Amino acid sequence: MGPTGDRAILQLHPTRRCNLRCLHCYSQSGPDVSESQDVGLLTQAVEDAAALGYDVAGVSGGEPLLYRPLPALLRAARAAGMRTTVTTNGMVLTERKLEELAGLVDVLAISLDGTPASHVEMRGDANAFSHMERWLPAVRASGVAFGFITTLTMHNAHELAWVADFAREQGASLLQIHPLELEGNAVERLPSSVPDATELAFAFVESLRLRGESDLAVQLDVVRRGALQRAPERFLAGDEDLPSRLGGWLSPLVIETSGRVVPLTYGLDPRFALGVLTAERSLASLAQAWSPAPFRRLCRDVHARLTAGEGPEFVNWYEEVARAARGAPAVA
């Protein structure tokens, strides 16, 4: 199984429409972006993914709550036996939206990038924090399990404690800390803000400290060098035979708004993609036709570099693979 542990995750990005235009948005979504994917295509992909062994459907965007057929998509995932998560900026989490989602979402992940001032700056909207905070009582009342997801940058490790306190006060069960990746808007707007190894190390220590303070689950999406060395198969770098079903070894599998299906992370170089979903080309057929060898070679090369000699102690595996993919030679 891949870096997501025992769960096989299908990530869906059904729309790039969003009420915000965030500095770090990997998909360059915004109010003036209309690209969305046909729900029929996506529900078929969800059913195919379940048959391929995927057991979690994570919906992100864009702002997924602006995707009108979201309930239908979640219903399809549930019907296929999958757990569902929705990642939202929380600004349009009205009672009505929550009613629509009732019984369809297992975990709601709400974006929160540091203190209110930092959050507002990152989100480019003076109301980004206050409007999100306003709906939290309704989220609590809905009974849906929820957590916060925060972006670690070069400059905000000291704000993690504030975010954790806020999450606890609001009744969240999870705080996920994800390092900024140089993708989408971040390429031009935050080119110097991707956390380096020192910041990852401090965030690691701080996350352990925060984890010890309460029952809040704190997850930092960073891998230690020792884990890379001990379990190369988790990072798709082993020599073992692959399980027959894609979900048995490749997670996350990402469906971008365009319909492109890529391994591991949004925006991964298209040369490593499974292909593009169309009415004629289902996820099942793409998976069947895909040769994983170039992608696995990429993972092995990254793994070898990171574990050799003076490799870093802390690693954002997704960022490392995505960066290597951009610079990789032509895929045979």
Added chain:
Amino acid sequence: MPERGSDALLRAWKNGVGIDEEVFHSVVEATKELDIQDILIKGQPRPDLLRASAATDDPERCGTVVTGLLAALKRGGGTVGSPVIRIFPRGIPWPEQFIIDITIGQQRAGF
């Protein structure tokens, strides 16, 4: 150039409350599993100053120690002075070792 988050975090870790004897012993307990490189305790009959320097190459343990220290310092009522915890990641280009430097009590001339 905006400040690194880790620099601000170090400052935040240094802020704390005063200690009492119970806290003092909690601090000693919290650091007992570390490779203590240097320790100095002063104050008679009651210790009112402790300075210890410890090293670990295990960030997880470093985190546990900091957690223990901060929990201990939170419990303390604060009578002796302000504790200072410094953590120095060492290693170029990647941190391979963490030095935890703890000072609790009043600063003295010549210390």
